[in-house]
Amino acid sequence: MTTAPVRSRWEEQRSFDELGRPLRDVTFCVVDLETTGGSPGDGDMITEIGAVKVRGGEVLGEFQTLVNPHTSIPAFIAVLTGITNGMVVDAPPITSALPSFLEFARGSVLVAHNAGFDVGFLRHFAREQEIPWPDFEVVDTVKLARRVVTKDESPNHKLSSLARVFRSGTTPNHRALADARATVDVLHGCMERLGSLGVHTLEELQTYSSKVAAAQRRKRHLADRLPHAPGVYLFCDERSRVLYIGTSKDLRKRVRSYFTASETRSRIGEMVQIATSVTGIECATPLEAEVRELRLIAEHKPSYNRRSRYPEKVTFIKLTREPWPRLSMVKKVLDDDADYLGPFSSRGSAESCLAALHETFPIRQCNDKFGRQPSRASCVLAELGRCLSPCDGSVDADTYAAVVRQLRDALLRHPDDVVELVNEKMTALADQERFEEAGVQRDRLASFVRAAARTQRLTSLTRCPEVIATRREEDGRWSVHVVRHGRLAAAGIIPSGADARDYVDQLRASAETVVPSVGPIPAATAEESEKVLRWLELPGIRLVEVEGEWTCPVRGAGRPWPPSPTPALSLGP
Incomplete structure (x- = not known):
């Protein structure tokens, strides 16, 4: 575990992403289109392109062209825009007009009123012409206006309404260039209002939300000392109490988003206002960051994290080791040679799974303890034929032991008996239109299959004393992880030019010593082992070393269901 080094705020050259690009230095290309309809996918075409390029409040140039759609312009469109078939007959086609516009707009930030419409049309025809779409950033004046123009000022956010609010020098008239000029005035009006709220860069303009308090935005400096690296971040209050823990592939960029992005979750906004510091823990790989996050949340139990705070609050189903074994729900796994199914994250799901097992296997459900020769009265379940009544x-x-062996086999290897019996009951109930009861059976079956699959997958990994694997990550480097009994014991990145075998040996030697306990998850939480499993199952994984047998049952619960061609049951209309 390493903490980001403390540096002077200006000790290193900061990137444009960190500093932000002042709005006065950004070149905007404000564009508007006229079309024959609302969707290029339905065959609608562009009939006019108008654009204005501005920077620092000054107009740098204008672009305007009619476009021959090579189709008839609908009458109501001609009335609305004033563009007729006769006006476009000698106009250039979109194959000529679009490249000219893209050249005009190159290097600028695209702006449009309802940008999804205009940019959607432009991108569609760029794809049709196999023209690579430039990596334009986009600003939508509709979204900006919704943040700064109240209903008292304007009943809606149409361009014509906003042009009146901001006293545009151009009246929108459904012609491309005129509407683009009006949009320029709306853009400048919105920027002027946001400037008084502390929004001075393009990044702040794109991500501004009125729901993010000014005090929240002023705390951007808390991210300045964090590295551009994967890791875990901890928001703390003035008493150094941990408020919130998260993870990211880029610590500085992610933490900055809490202060500049549209972070509108009320709880997180409240947390950021309380926070006085952010600590970053740099990690070698994203998987290490995810695992450290889980461990830190379990340790600190931060009040603003909703998940993973109480990994100890789980339930198992236990098949006891007694003269007459039974199933019971327990909170802990003991070293008693019993078989355990789980863990379940909720008692309700454990109860549902237990019901499915009792439906299938008529072993005793009482909690009584008795020897090999019991002599007691039978219970109601025996009279109903749901218990063998030992x-x-x-x-x-011998008969009872045979049923217990079938039950143990269903838990650990082959769940088919449970699946087939519950499916039969679901089908019978559905045929009788007892859909609610069939739904209960379906939920019980789902709880059992999920639990059995989870236990089998976890056990297959956690019984291996050591697994070492490597994978080429997105940045081209090779990550290495050492996993012991399902616990991440070490993580690293093979340095460029290093001998891979030597590096793996060194990482292995320095890895955490793991002493397992008992049960399906003997050395880590189920959530940690599952994260490790998901990484190990990614494409491109190369196993370097496996100590033990990492196998799952061929006919286990993790295989695709249903195992037969029986169609899925539909519960009700």
Whole structure:
């Protein structure tokens, strides 16, 4: 675990992303289109392109051209825009007009009123012409206006309404250049209002939300000392209490987003206002960051994290080791040679799974303890045929043991007996139009299959004393992880030019020593082992070393369901 080094605020050259690009230095290309309809996918075409290039409040140039759509312009469009078929007959086609516009707009930030419409049309025809779409950043004046123009000022955010609010020198008239000129005035009006709220850069303009308090935005400096690296970040209050923990592939960029992006979650906004510092823990790989996040949340239990705070609050289903075994729900795994299914994150899902097992296997459900020769009265379940009733001698030990073996096999290897029986009950209930009862059976079956698959997958990994794997990451470097009994023991990146075998040996030697306990998750939380499993199952994984047998049952619960061609049951209309 390494903490980002403390540096002077101006010790290093900061990137444009960190400093922000002042709005006065940004070149905007404000564009508007006229079209024959609302969707290029439906065959609608562009009939006119108008654009104005501005920077620092000054107009740098204008672009305007009619476009021959090579189709008839609908009458109501001609009335609305004033563009007729006769006006476009000698105009250039879109194959000529679009490259000219893209050259005019090159290097600028695109602006449009309802940008999704205009940019959507332009991108569509660029794809049709196989023209690479420039990596334009886009600003939508509709979205800006919604943040700064109240309903008292304007009943809506149409261009014509906003042009009146901002006293535009051009009246929108559904012609491309005139509407683009009006949009320029709306853009400048919105920027002027946002400037008084502390929005002075393009990044702040794009991400501004009125729901993000000014005090929240003023705390951007808390991210200045964090590295551009994967890791974990911890928001703390003035008493150094941890408020919130998160993870990111880029610590500085992610933490900055809490102060400049549209972070509108009320709880997180409240947290940021309380926070006085952010600590970054740099990690070698994203997987290490995810695992450290889980461990830190479990340790600090920060009040603003909703998930993973109480990994100890889980439930298992236990098949006891007694003369007459039974199933019970327990909170802990003991070293008692019993079989365990789980963990379940909620007691409700454990109860649902337990019900599915009791529906299938008629072992006793009472909590009584008795020896090999019990002599008691039978219970109601025995009278209903749902229990073999060992208590009154109705079943011999061998028969009962055979049923228990089937149950153990369903838990650990082959769930087919449970699946087939519950499916039969679901189908019968559905045929009788008892859909609610069929739904209960479906939920019970789902709980069992999920739990069995989870236990089998976890056990397959956690019983391996060591697994070492490597993978080429997105940046081209090779990450290496050492996993011991399902716990991440070490993580690293092979340095450029280093001997890979030597590096893996060194990482292995320095890895955490893991002493396992008992049960399906003997050395880590289920959530950590599952994150490790997901990484190990990614494409491109190369296993360097596997100590033990990492295998899953061929007919286990993790295989695709349903296992037969039986169609899925539809519960009700």
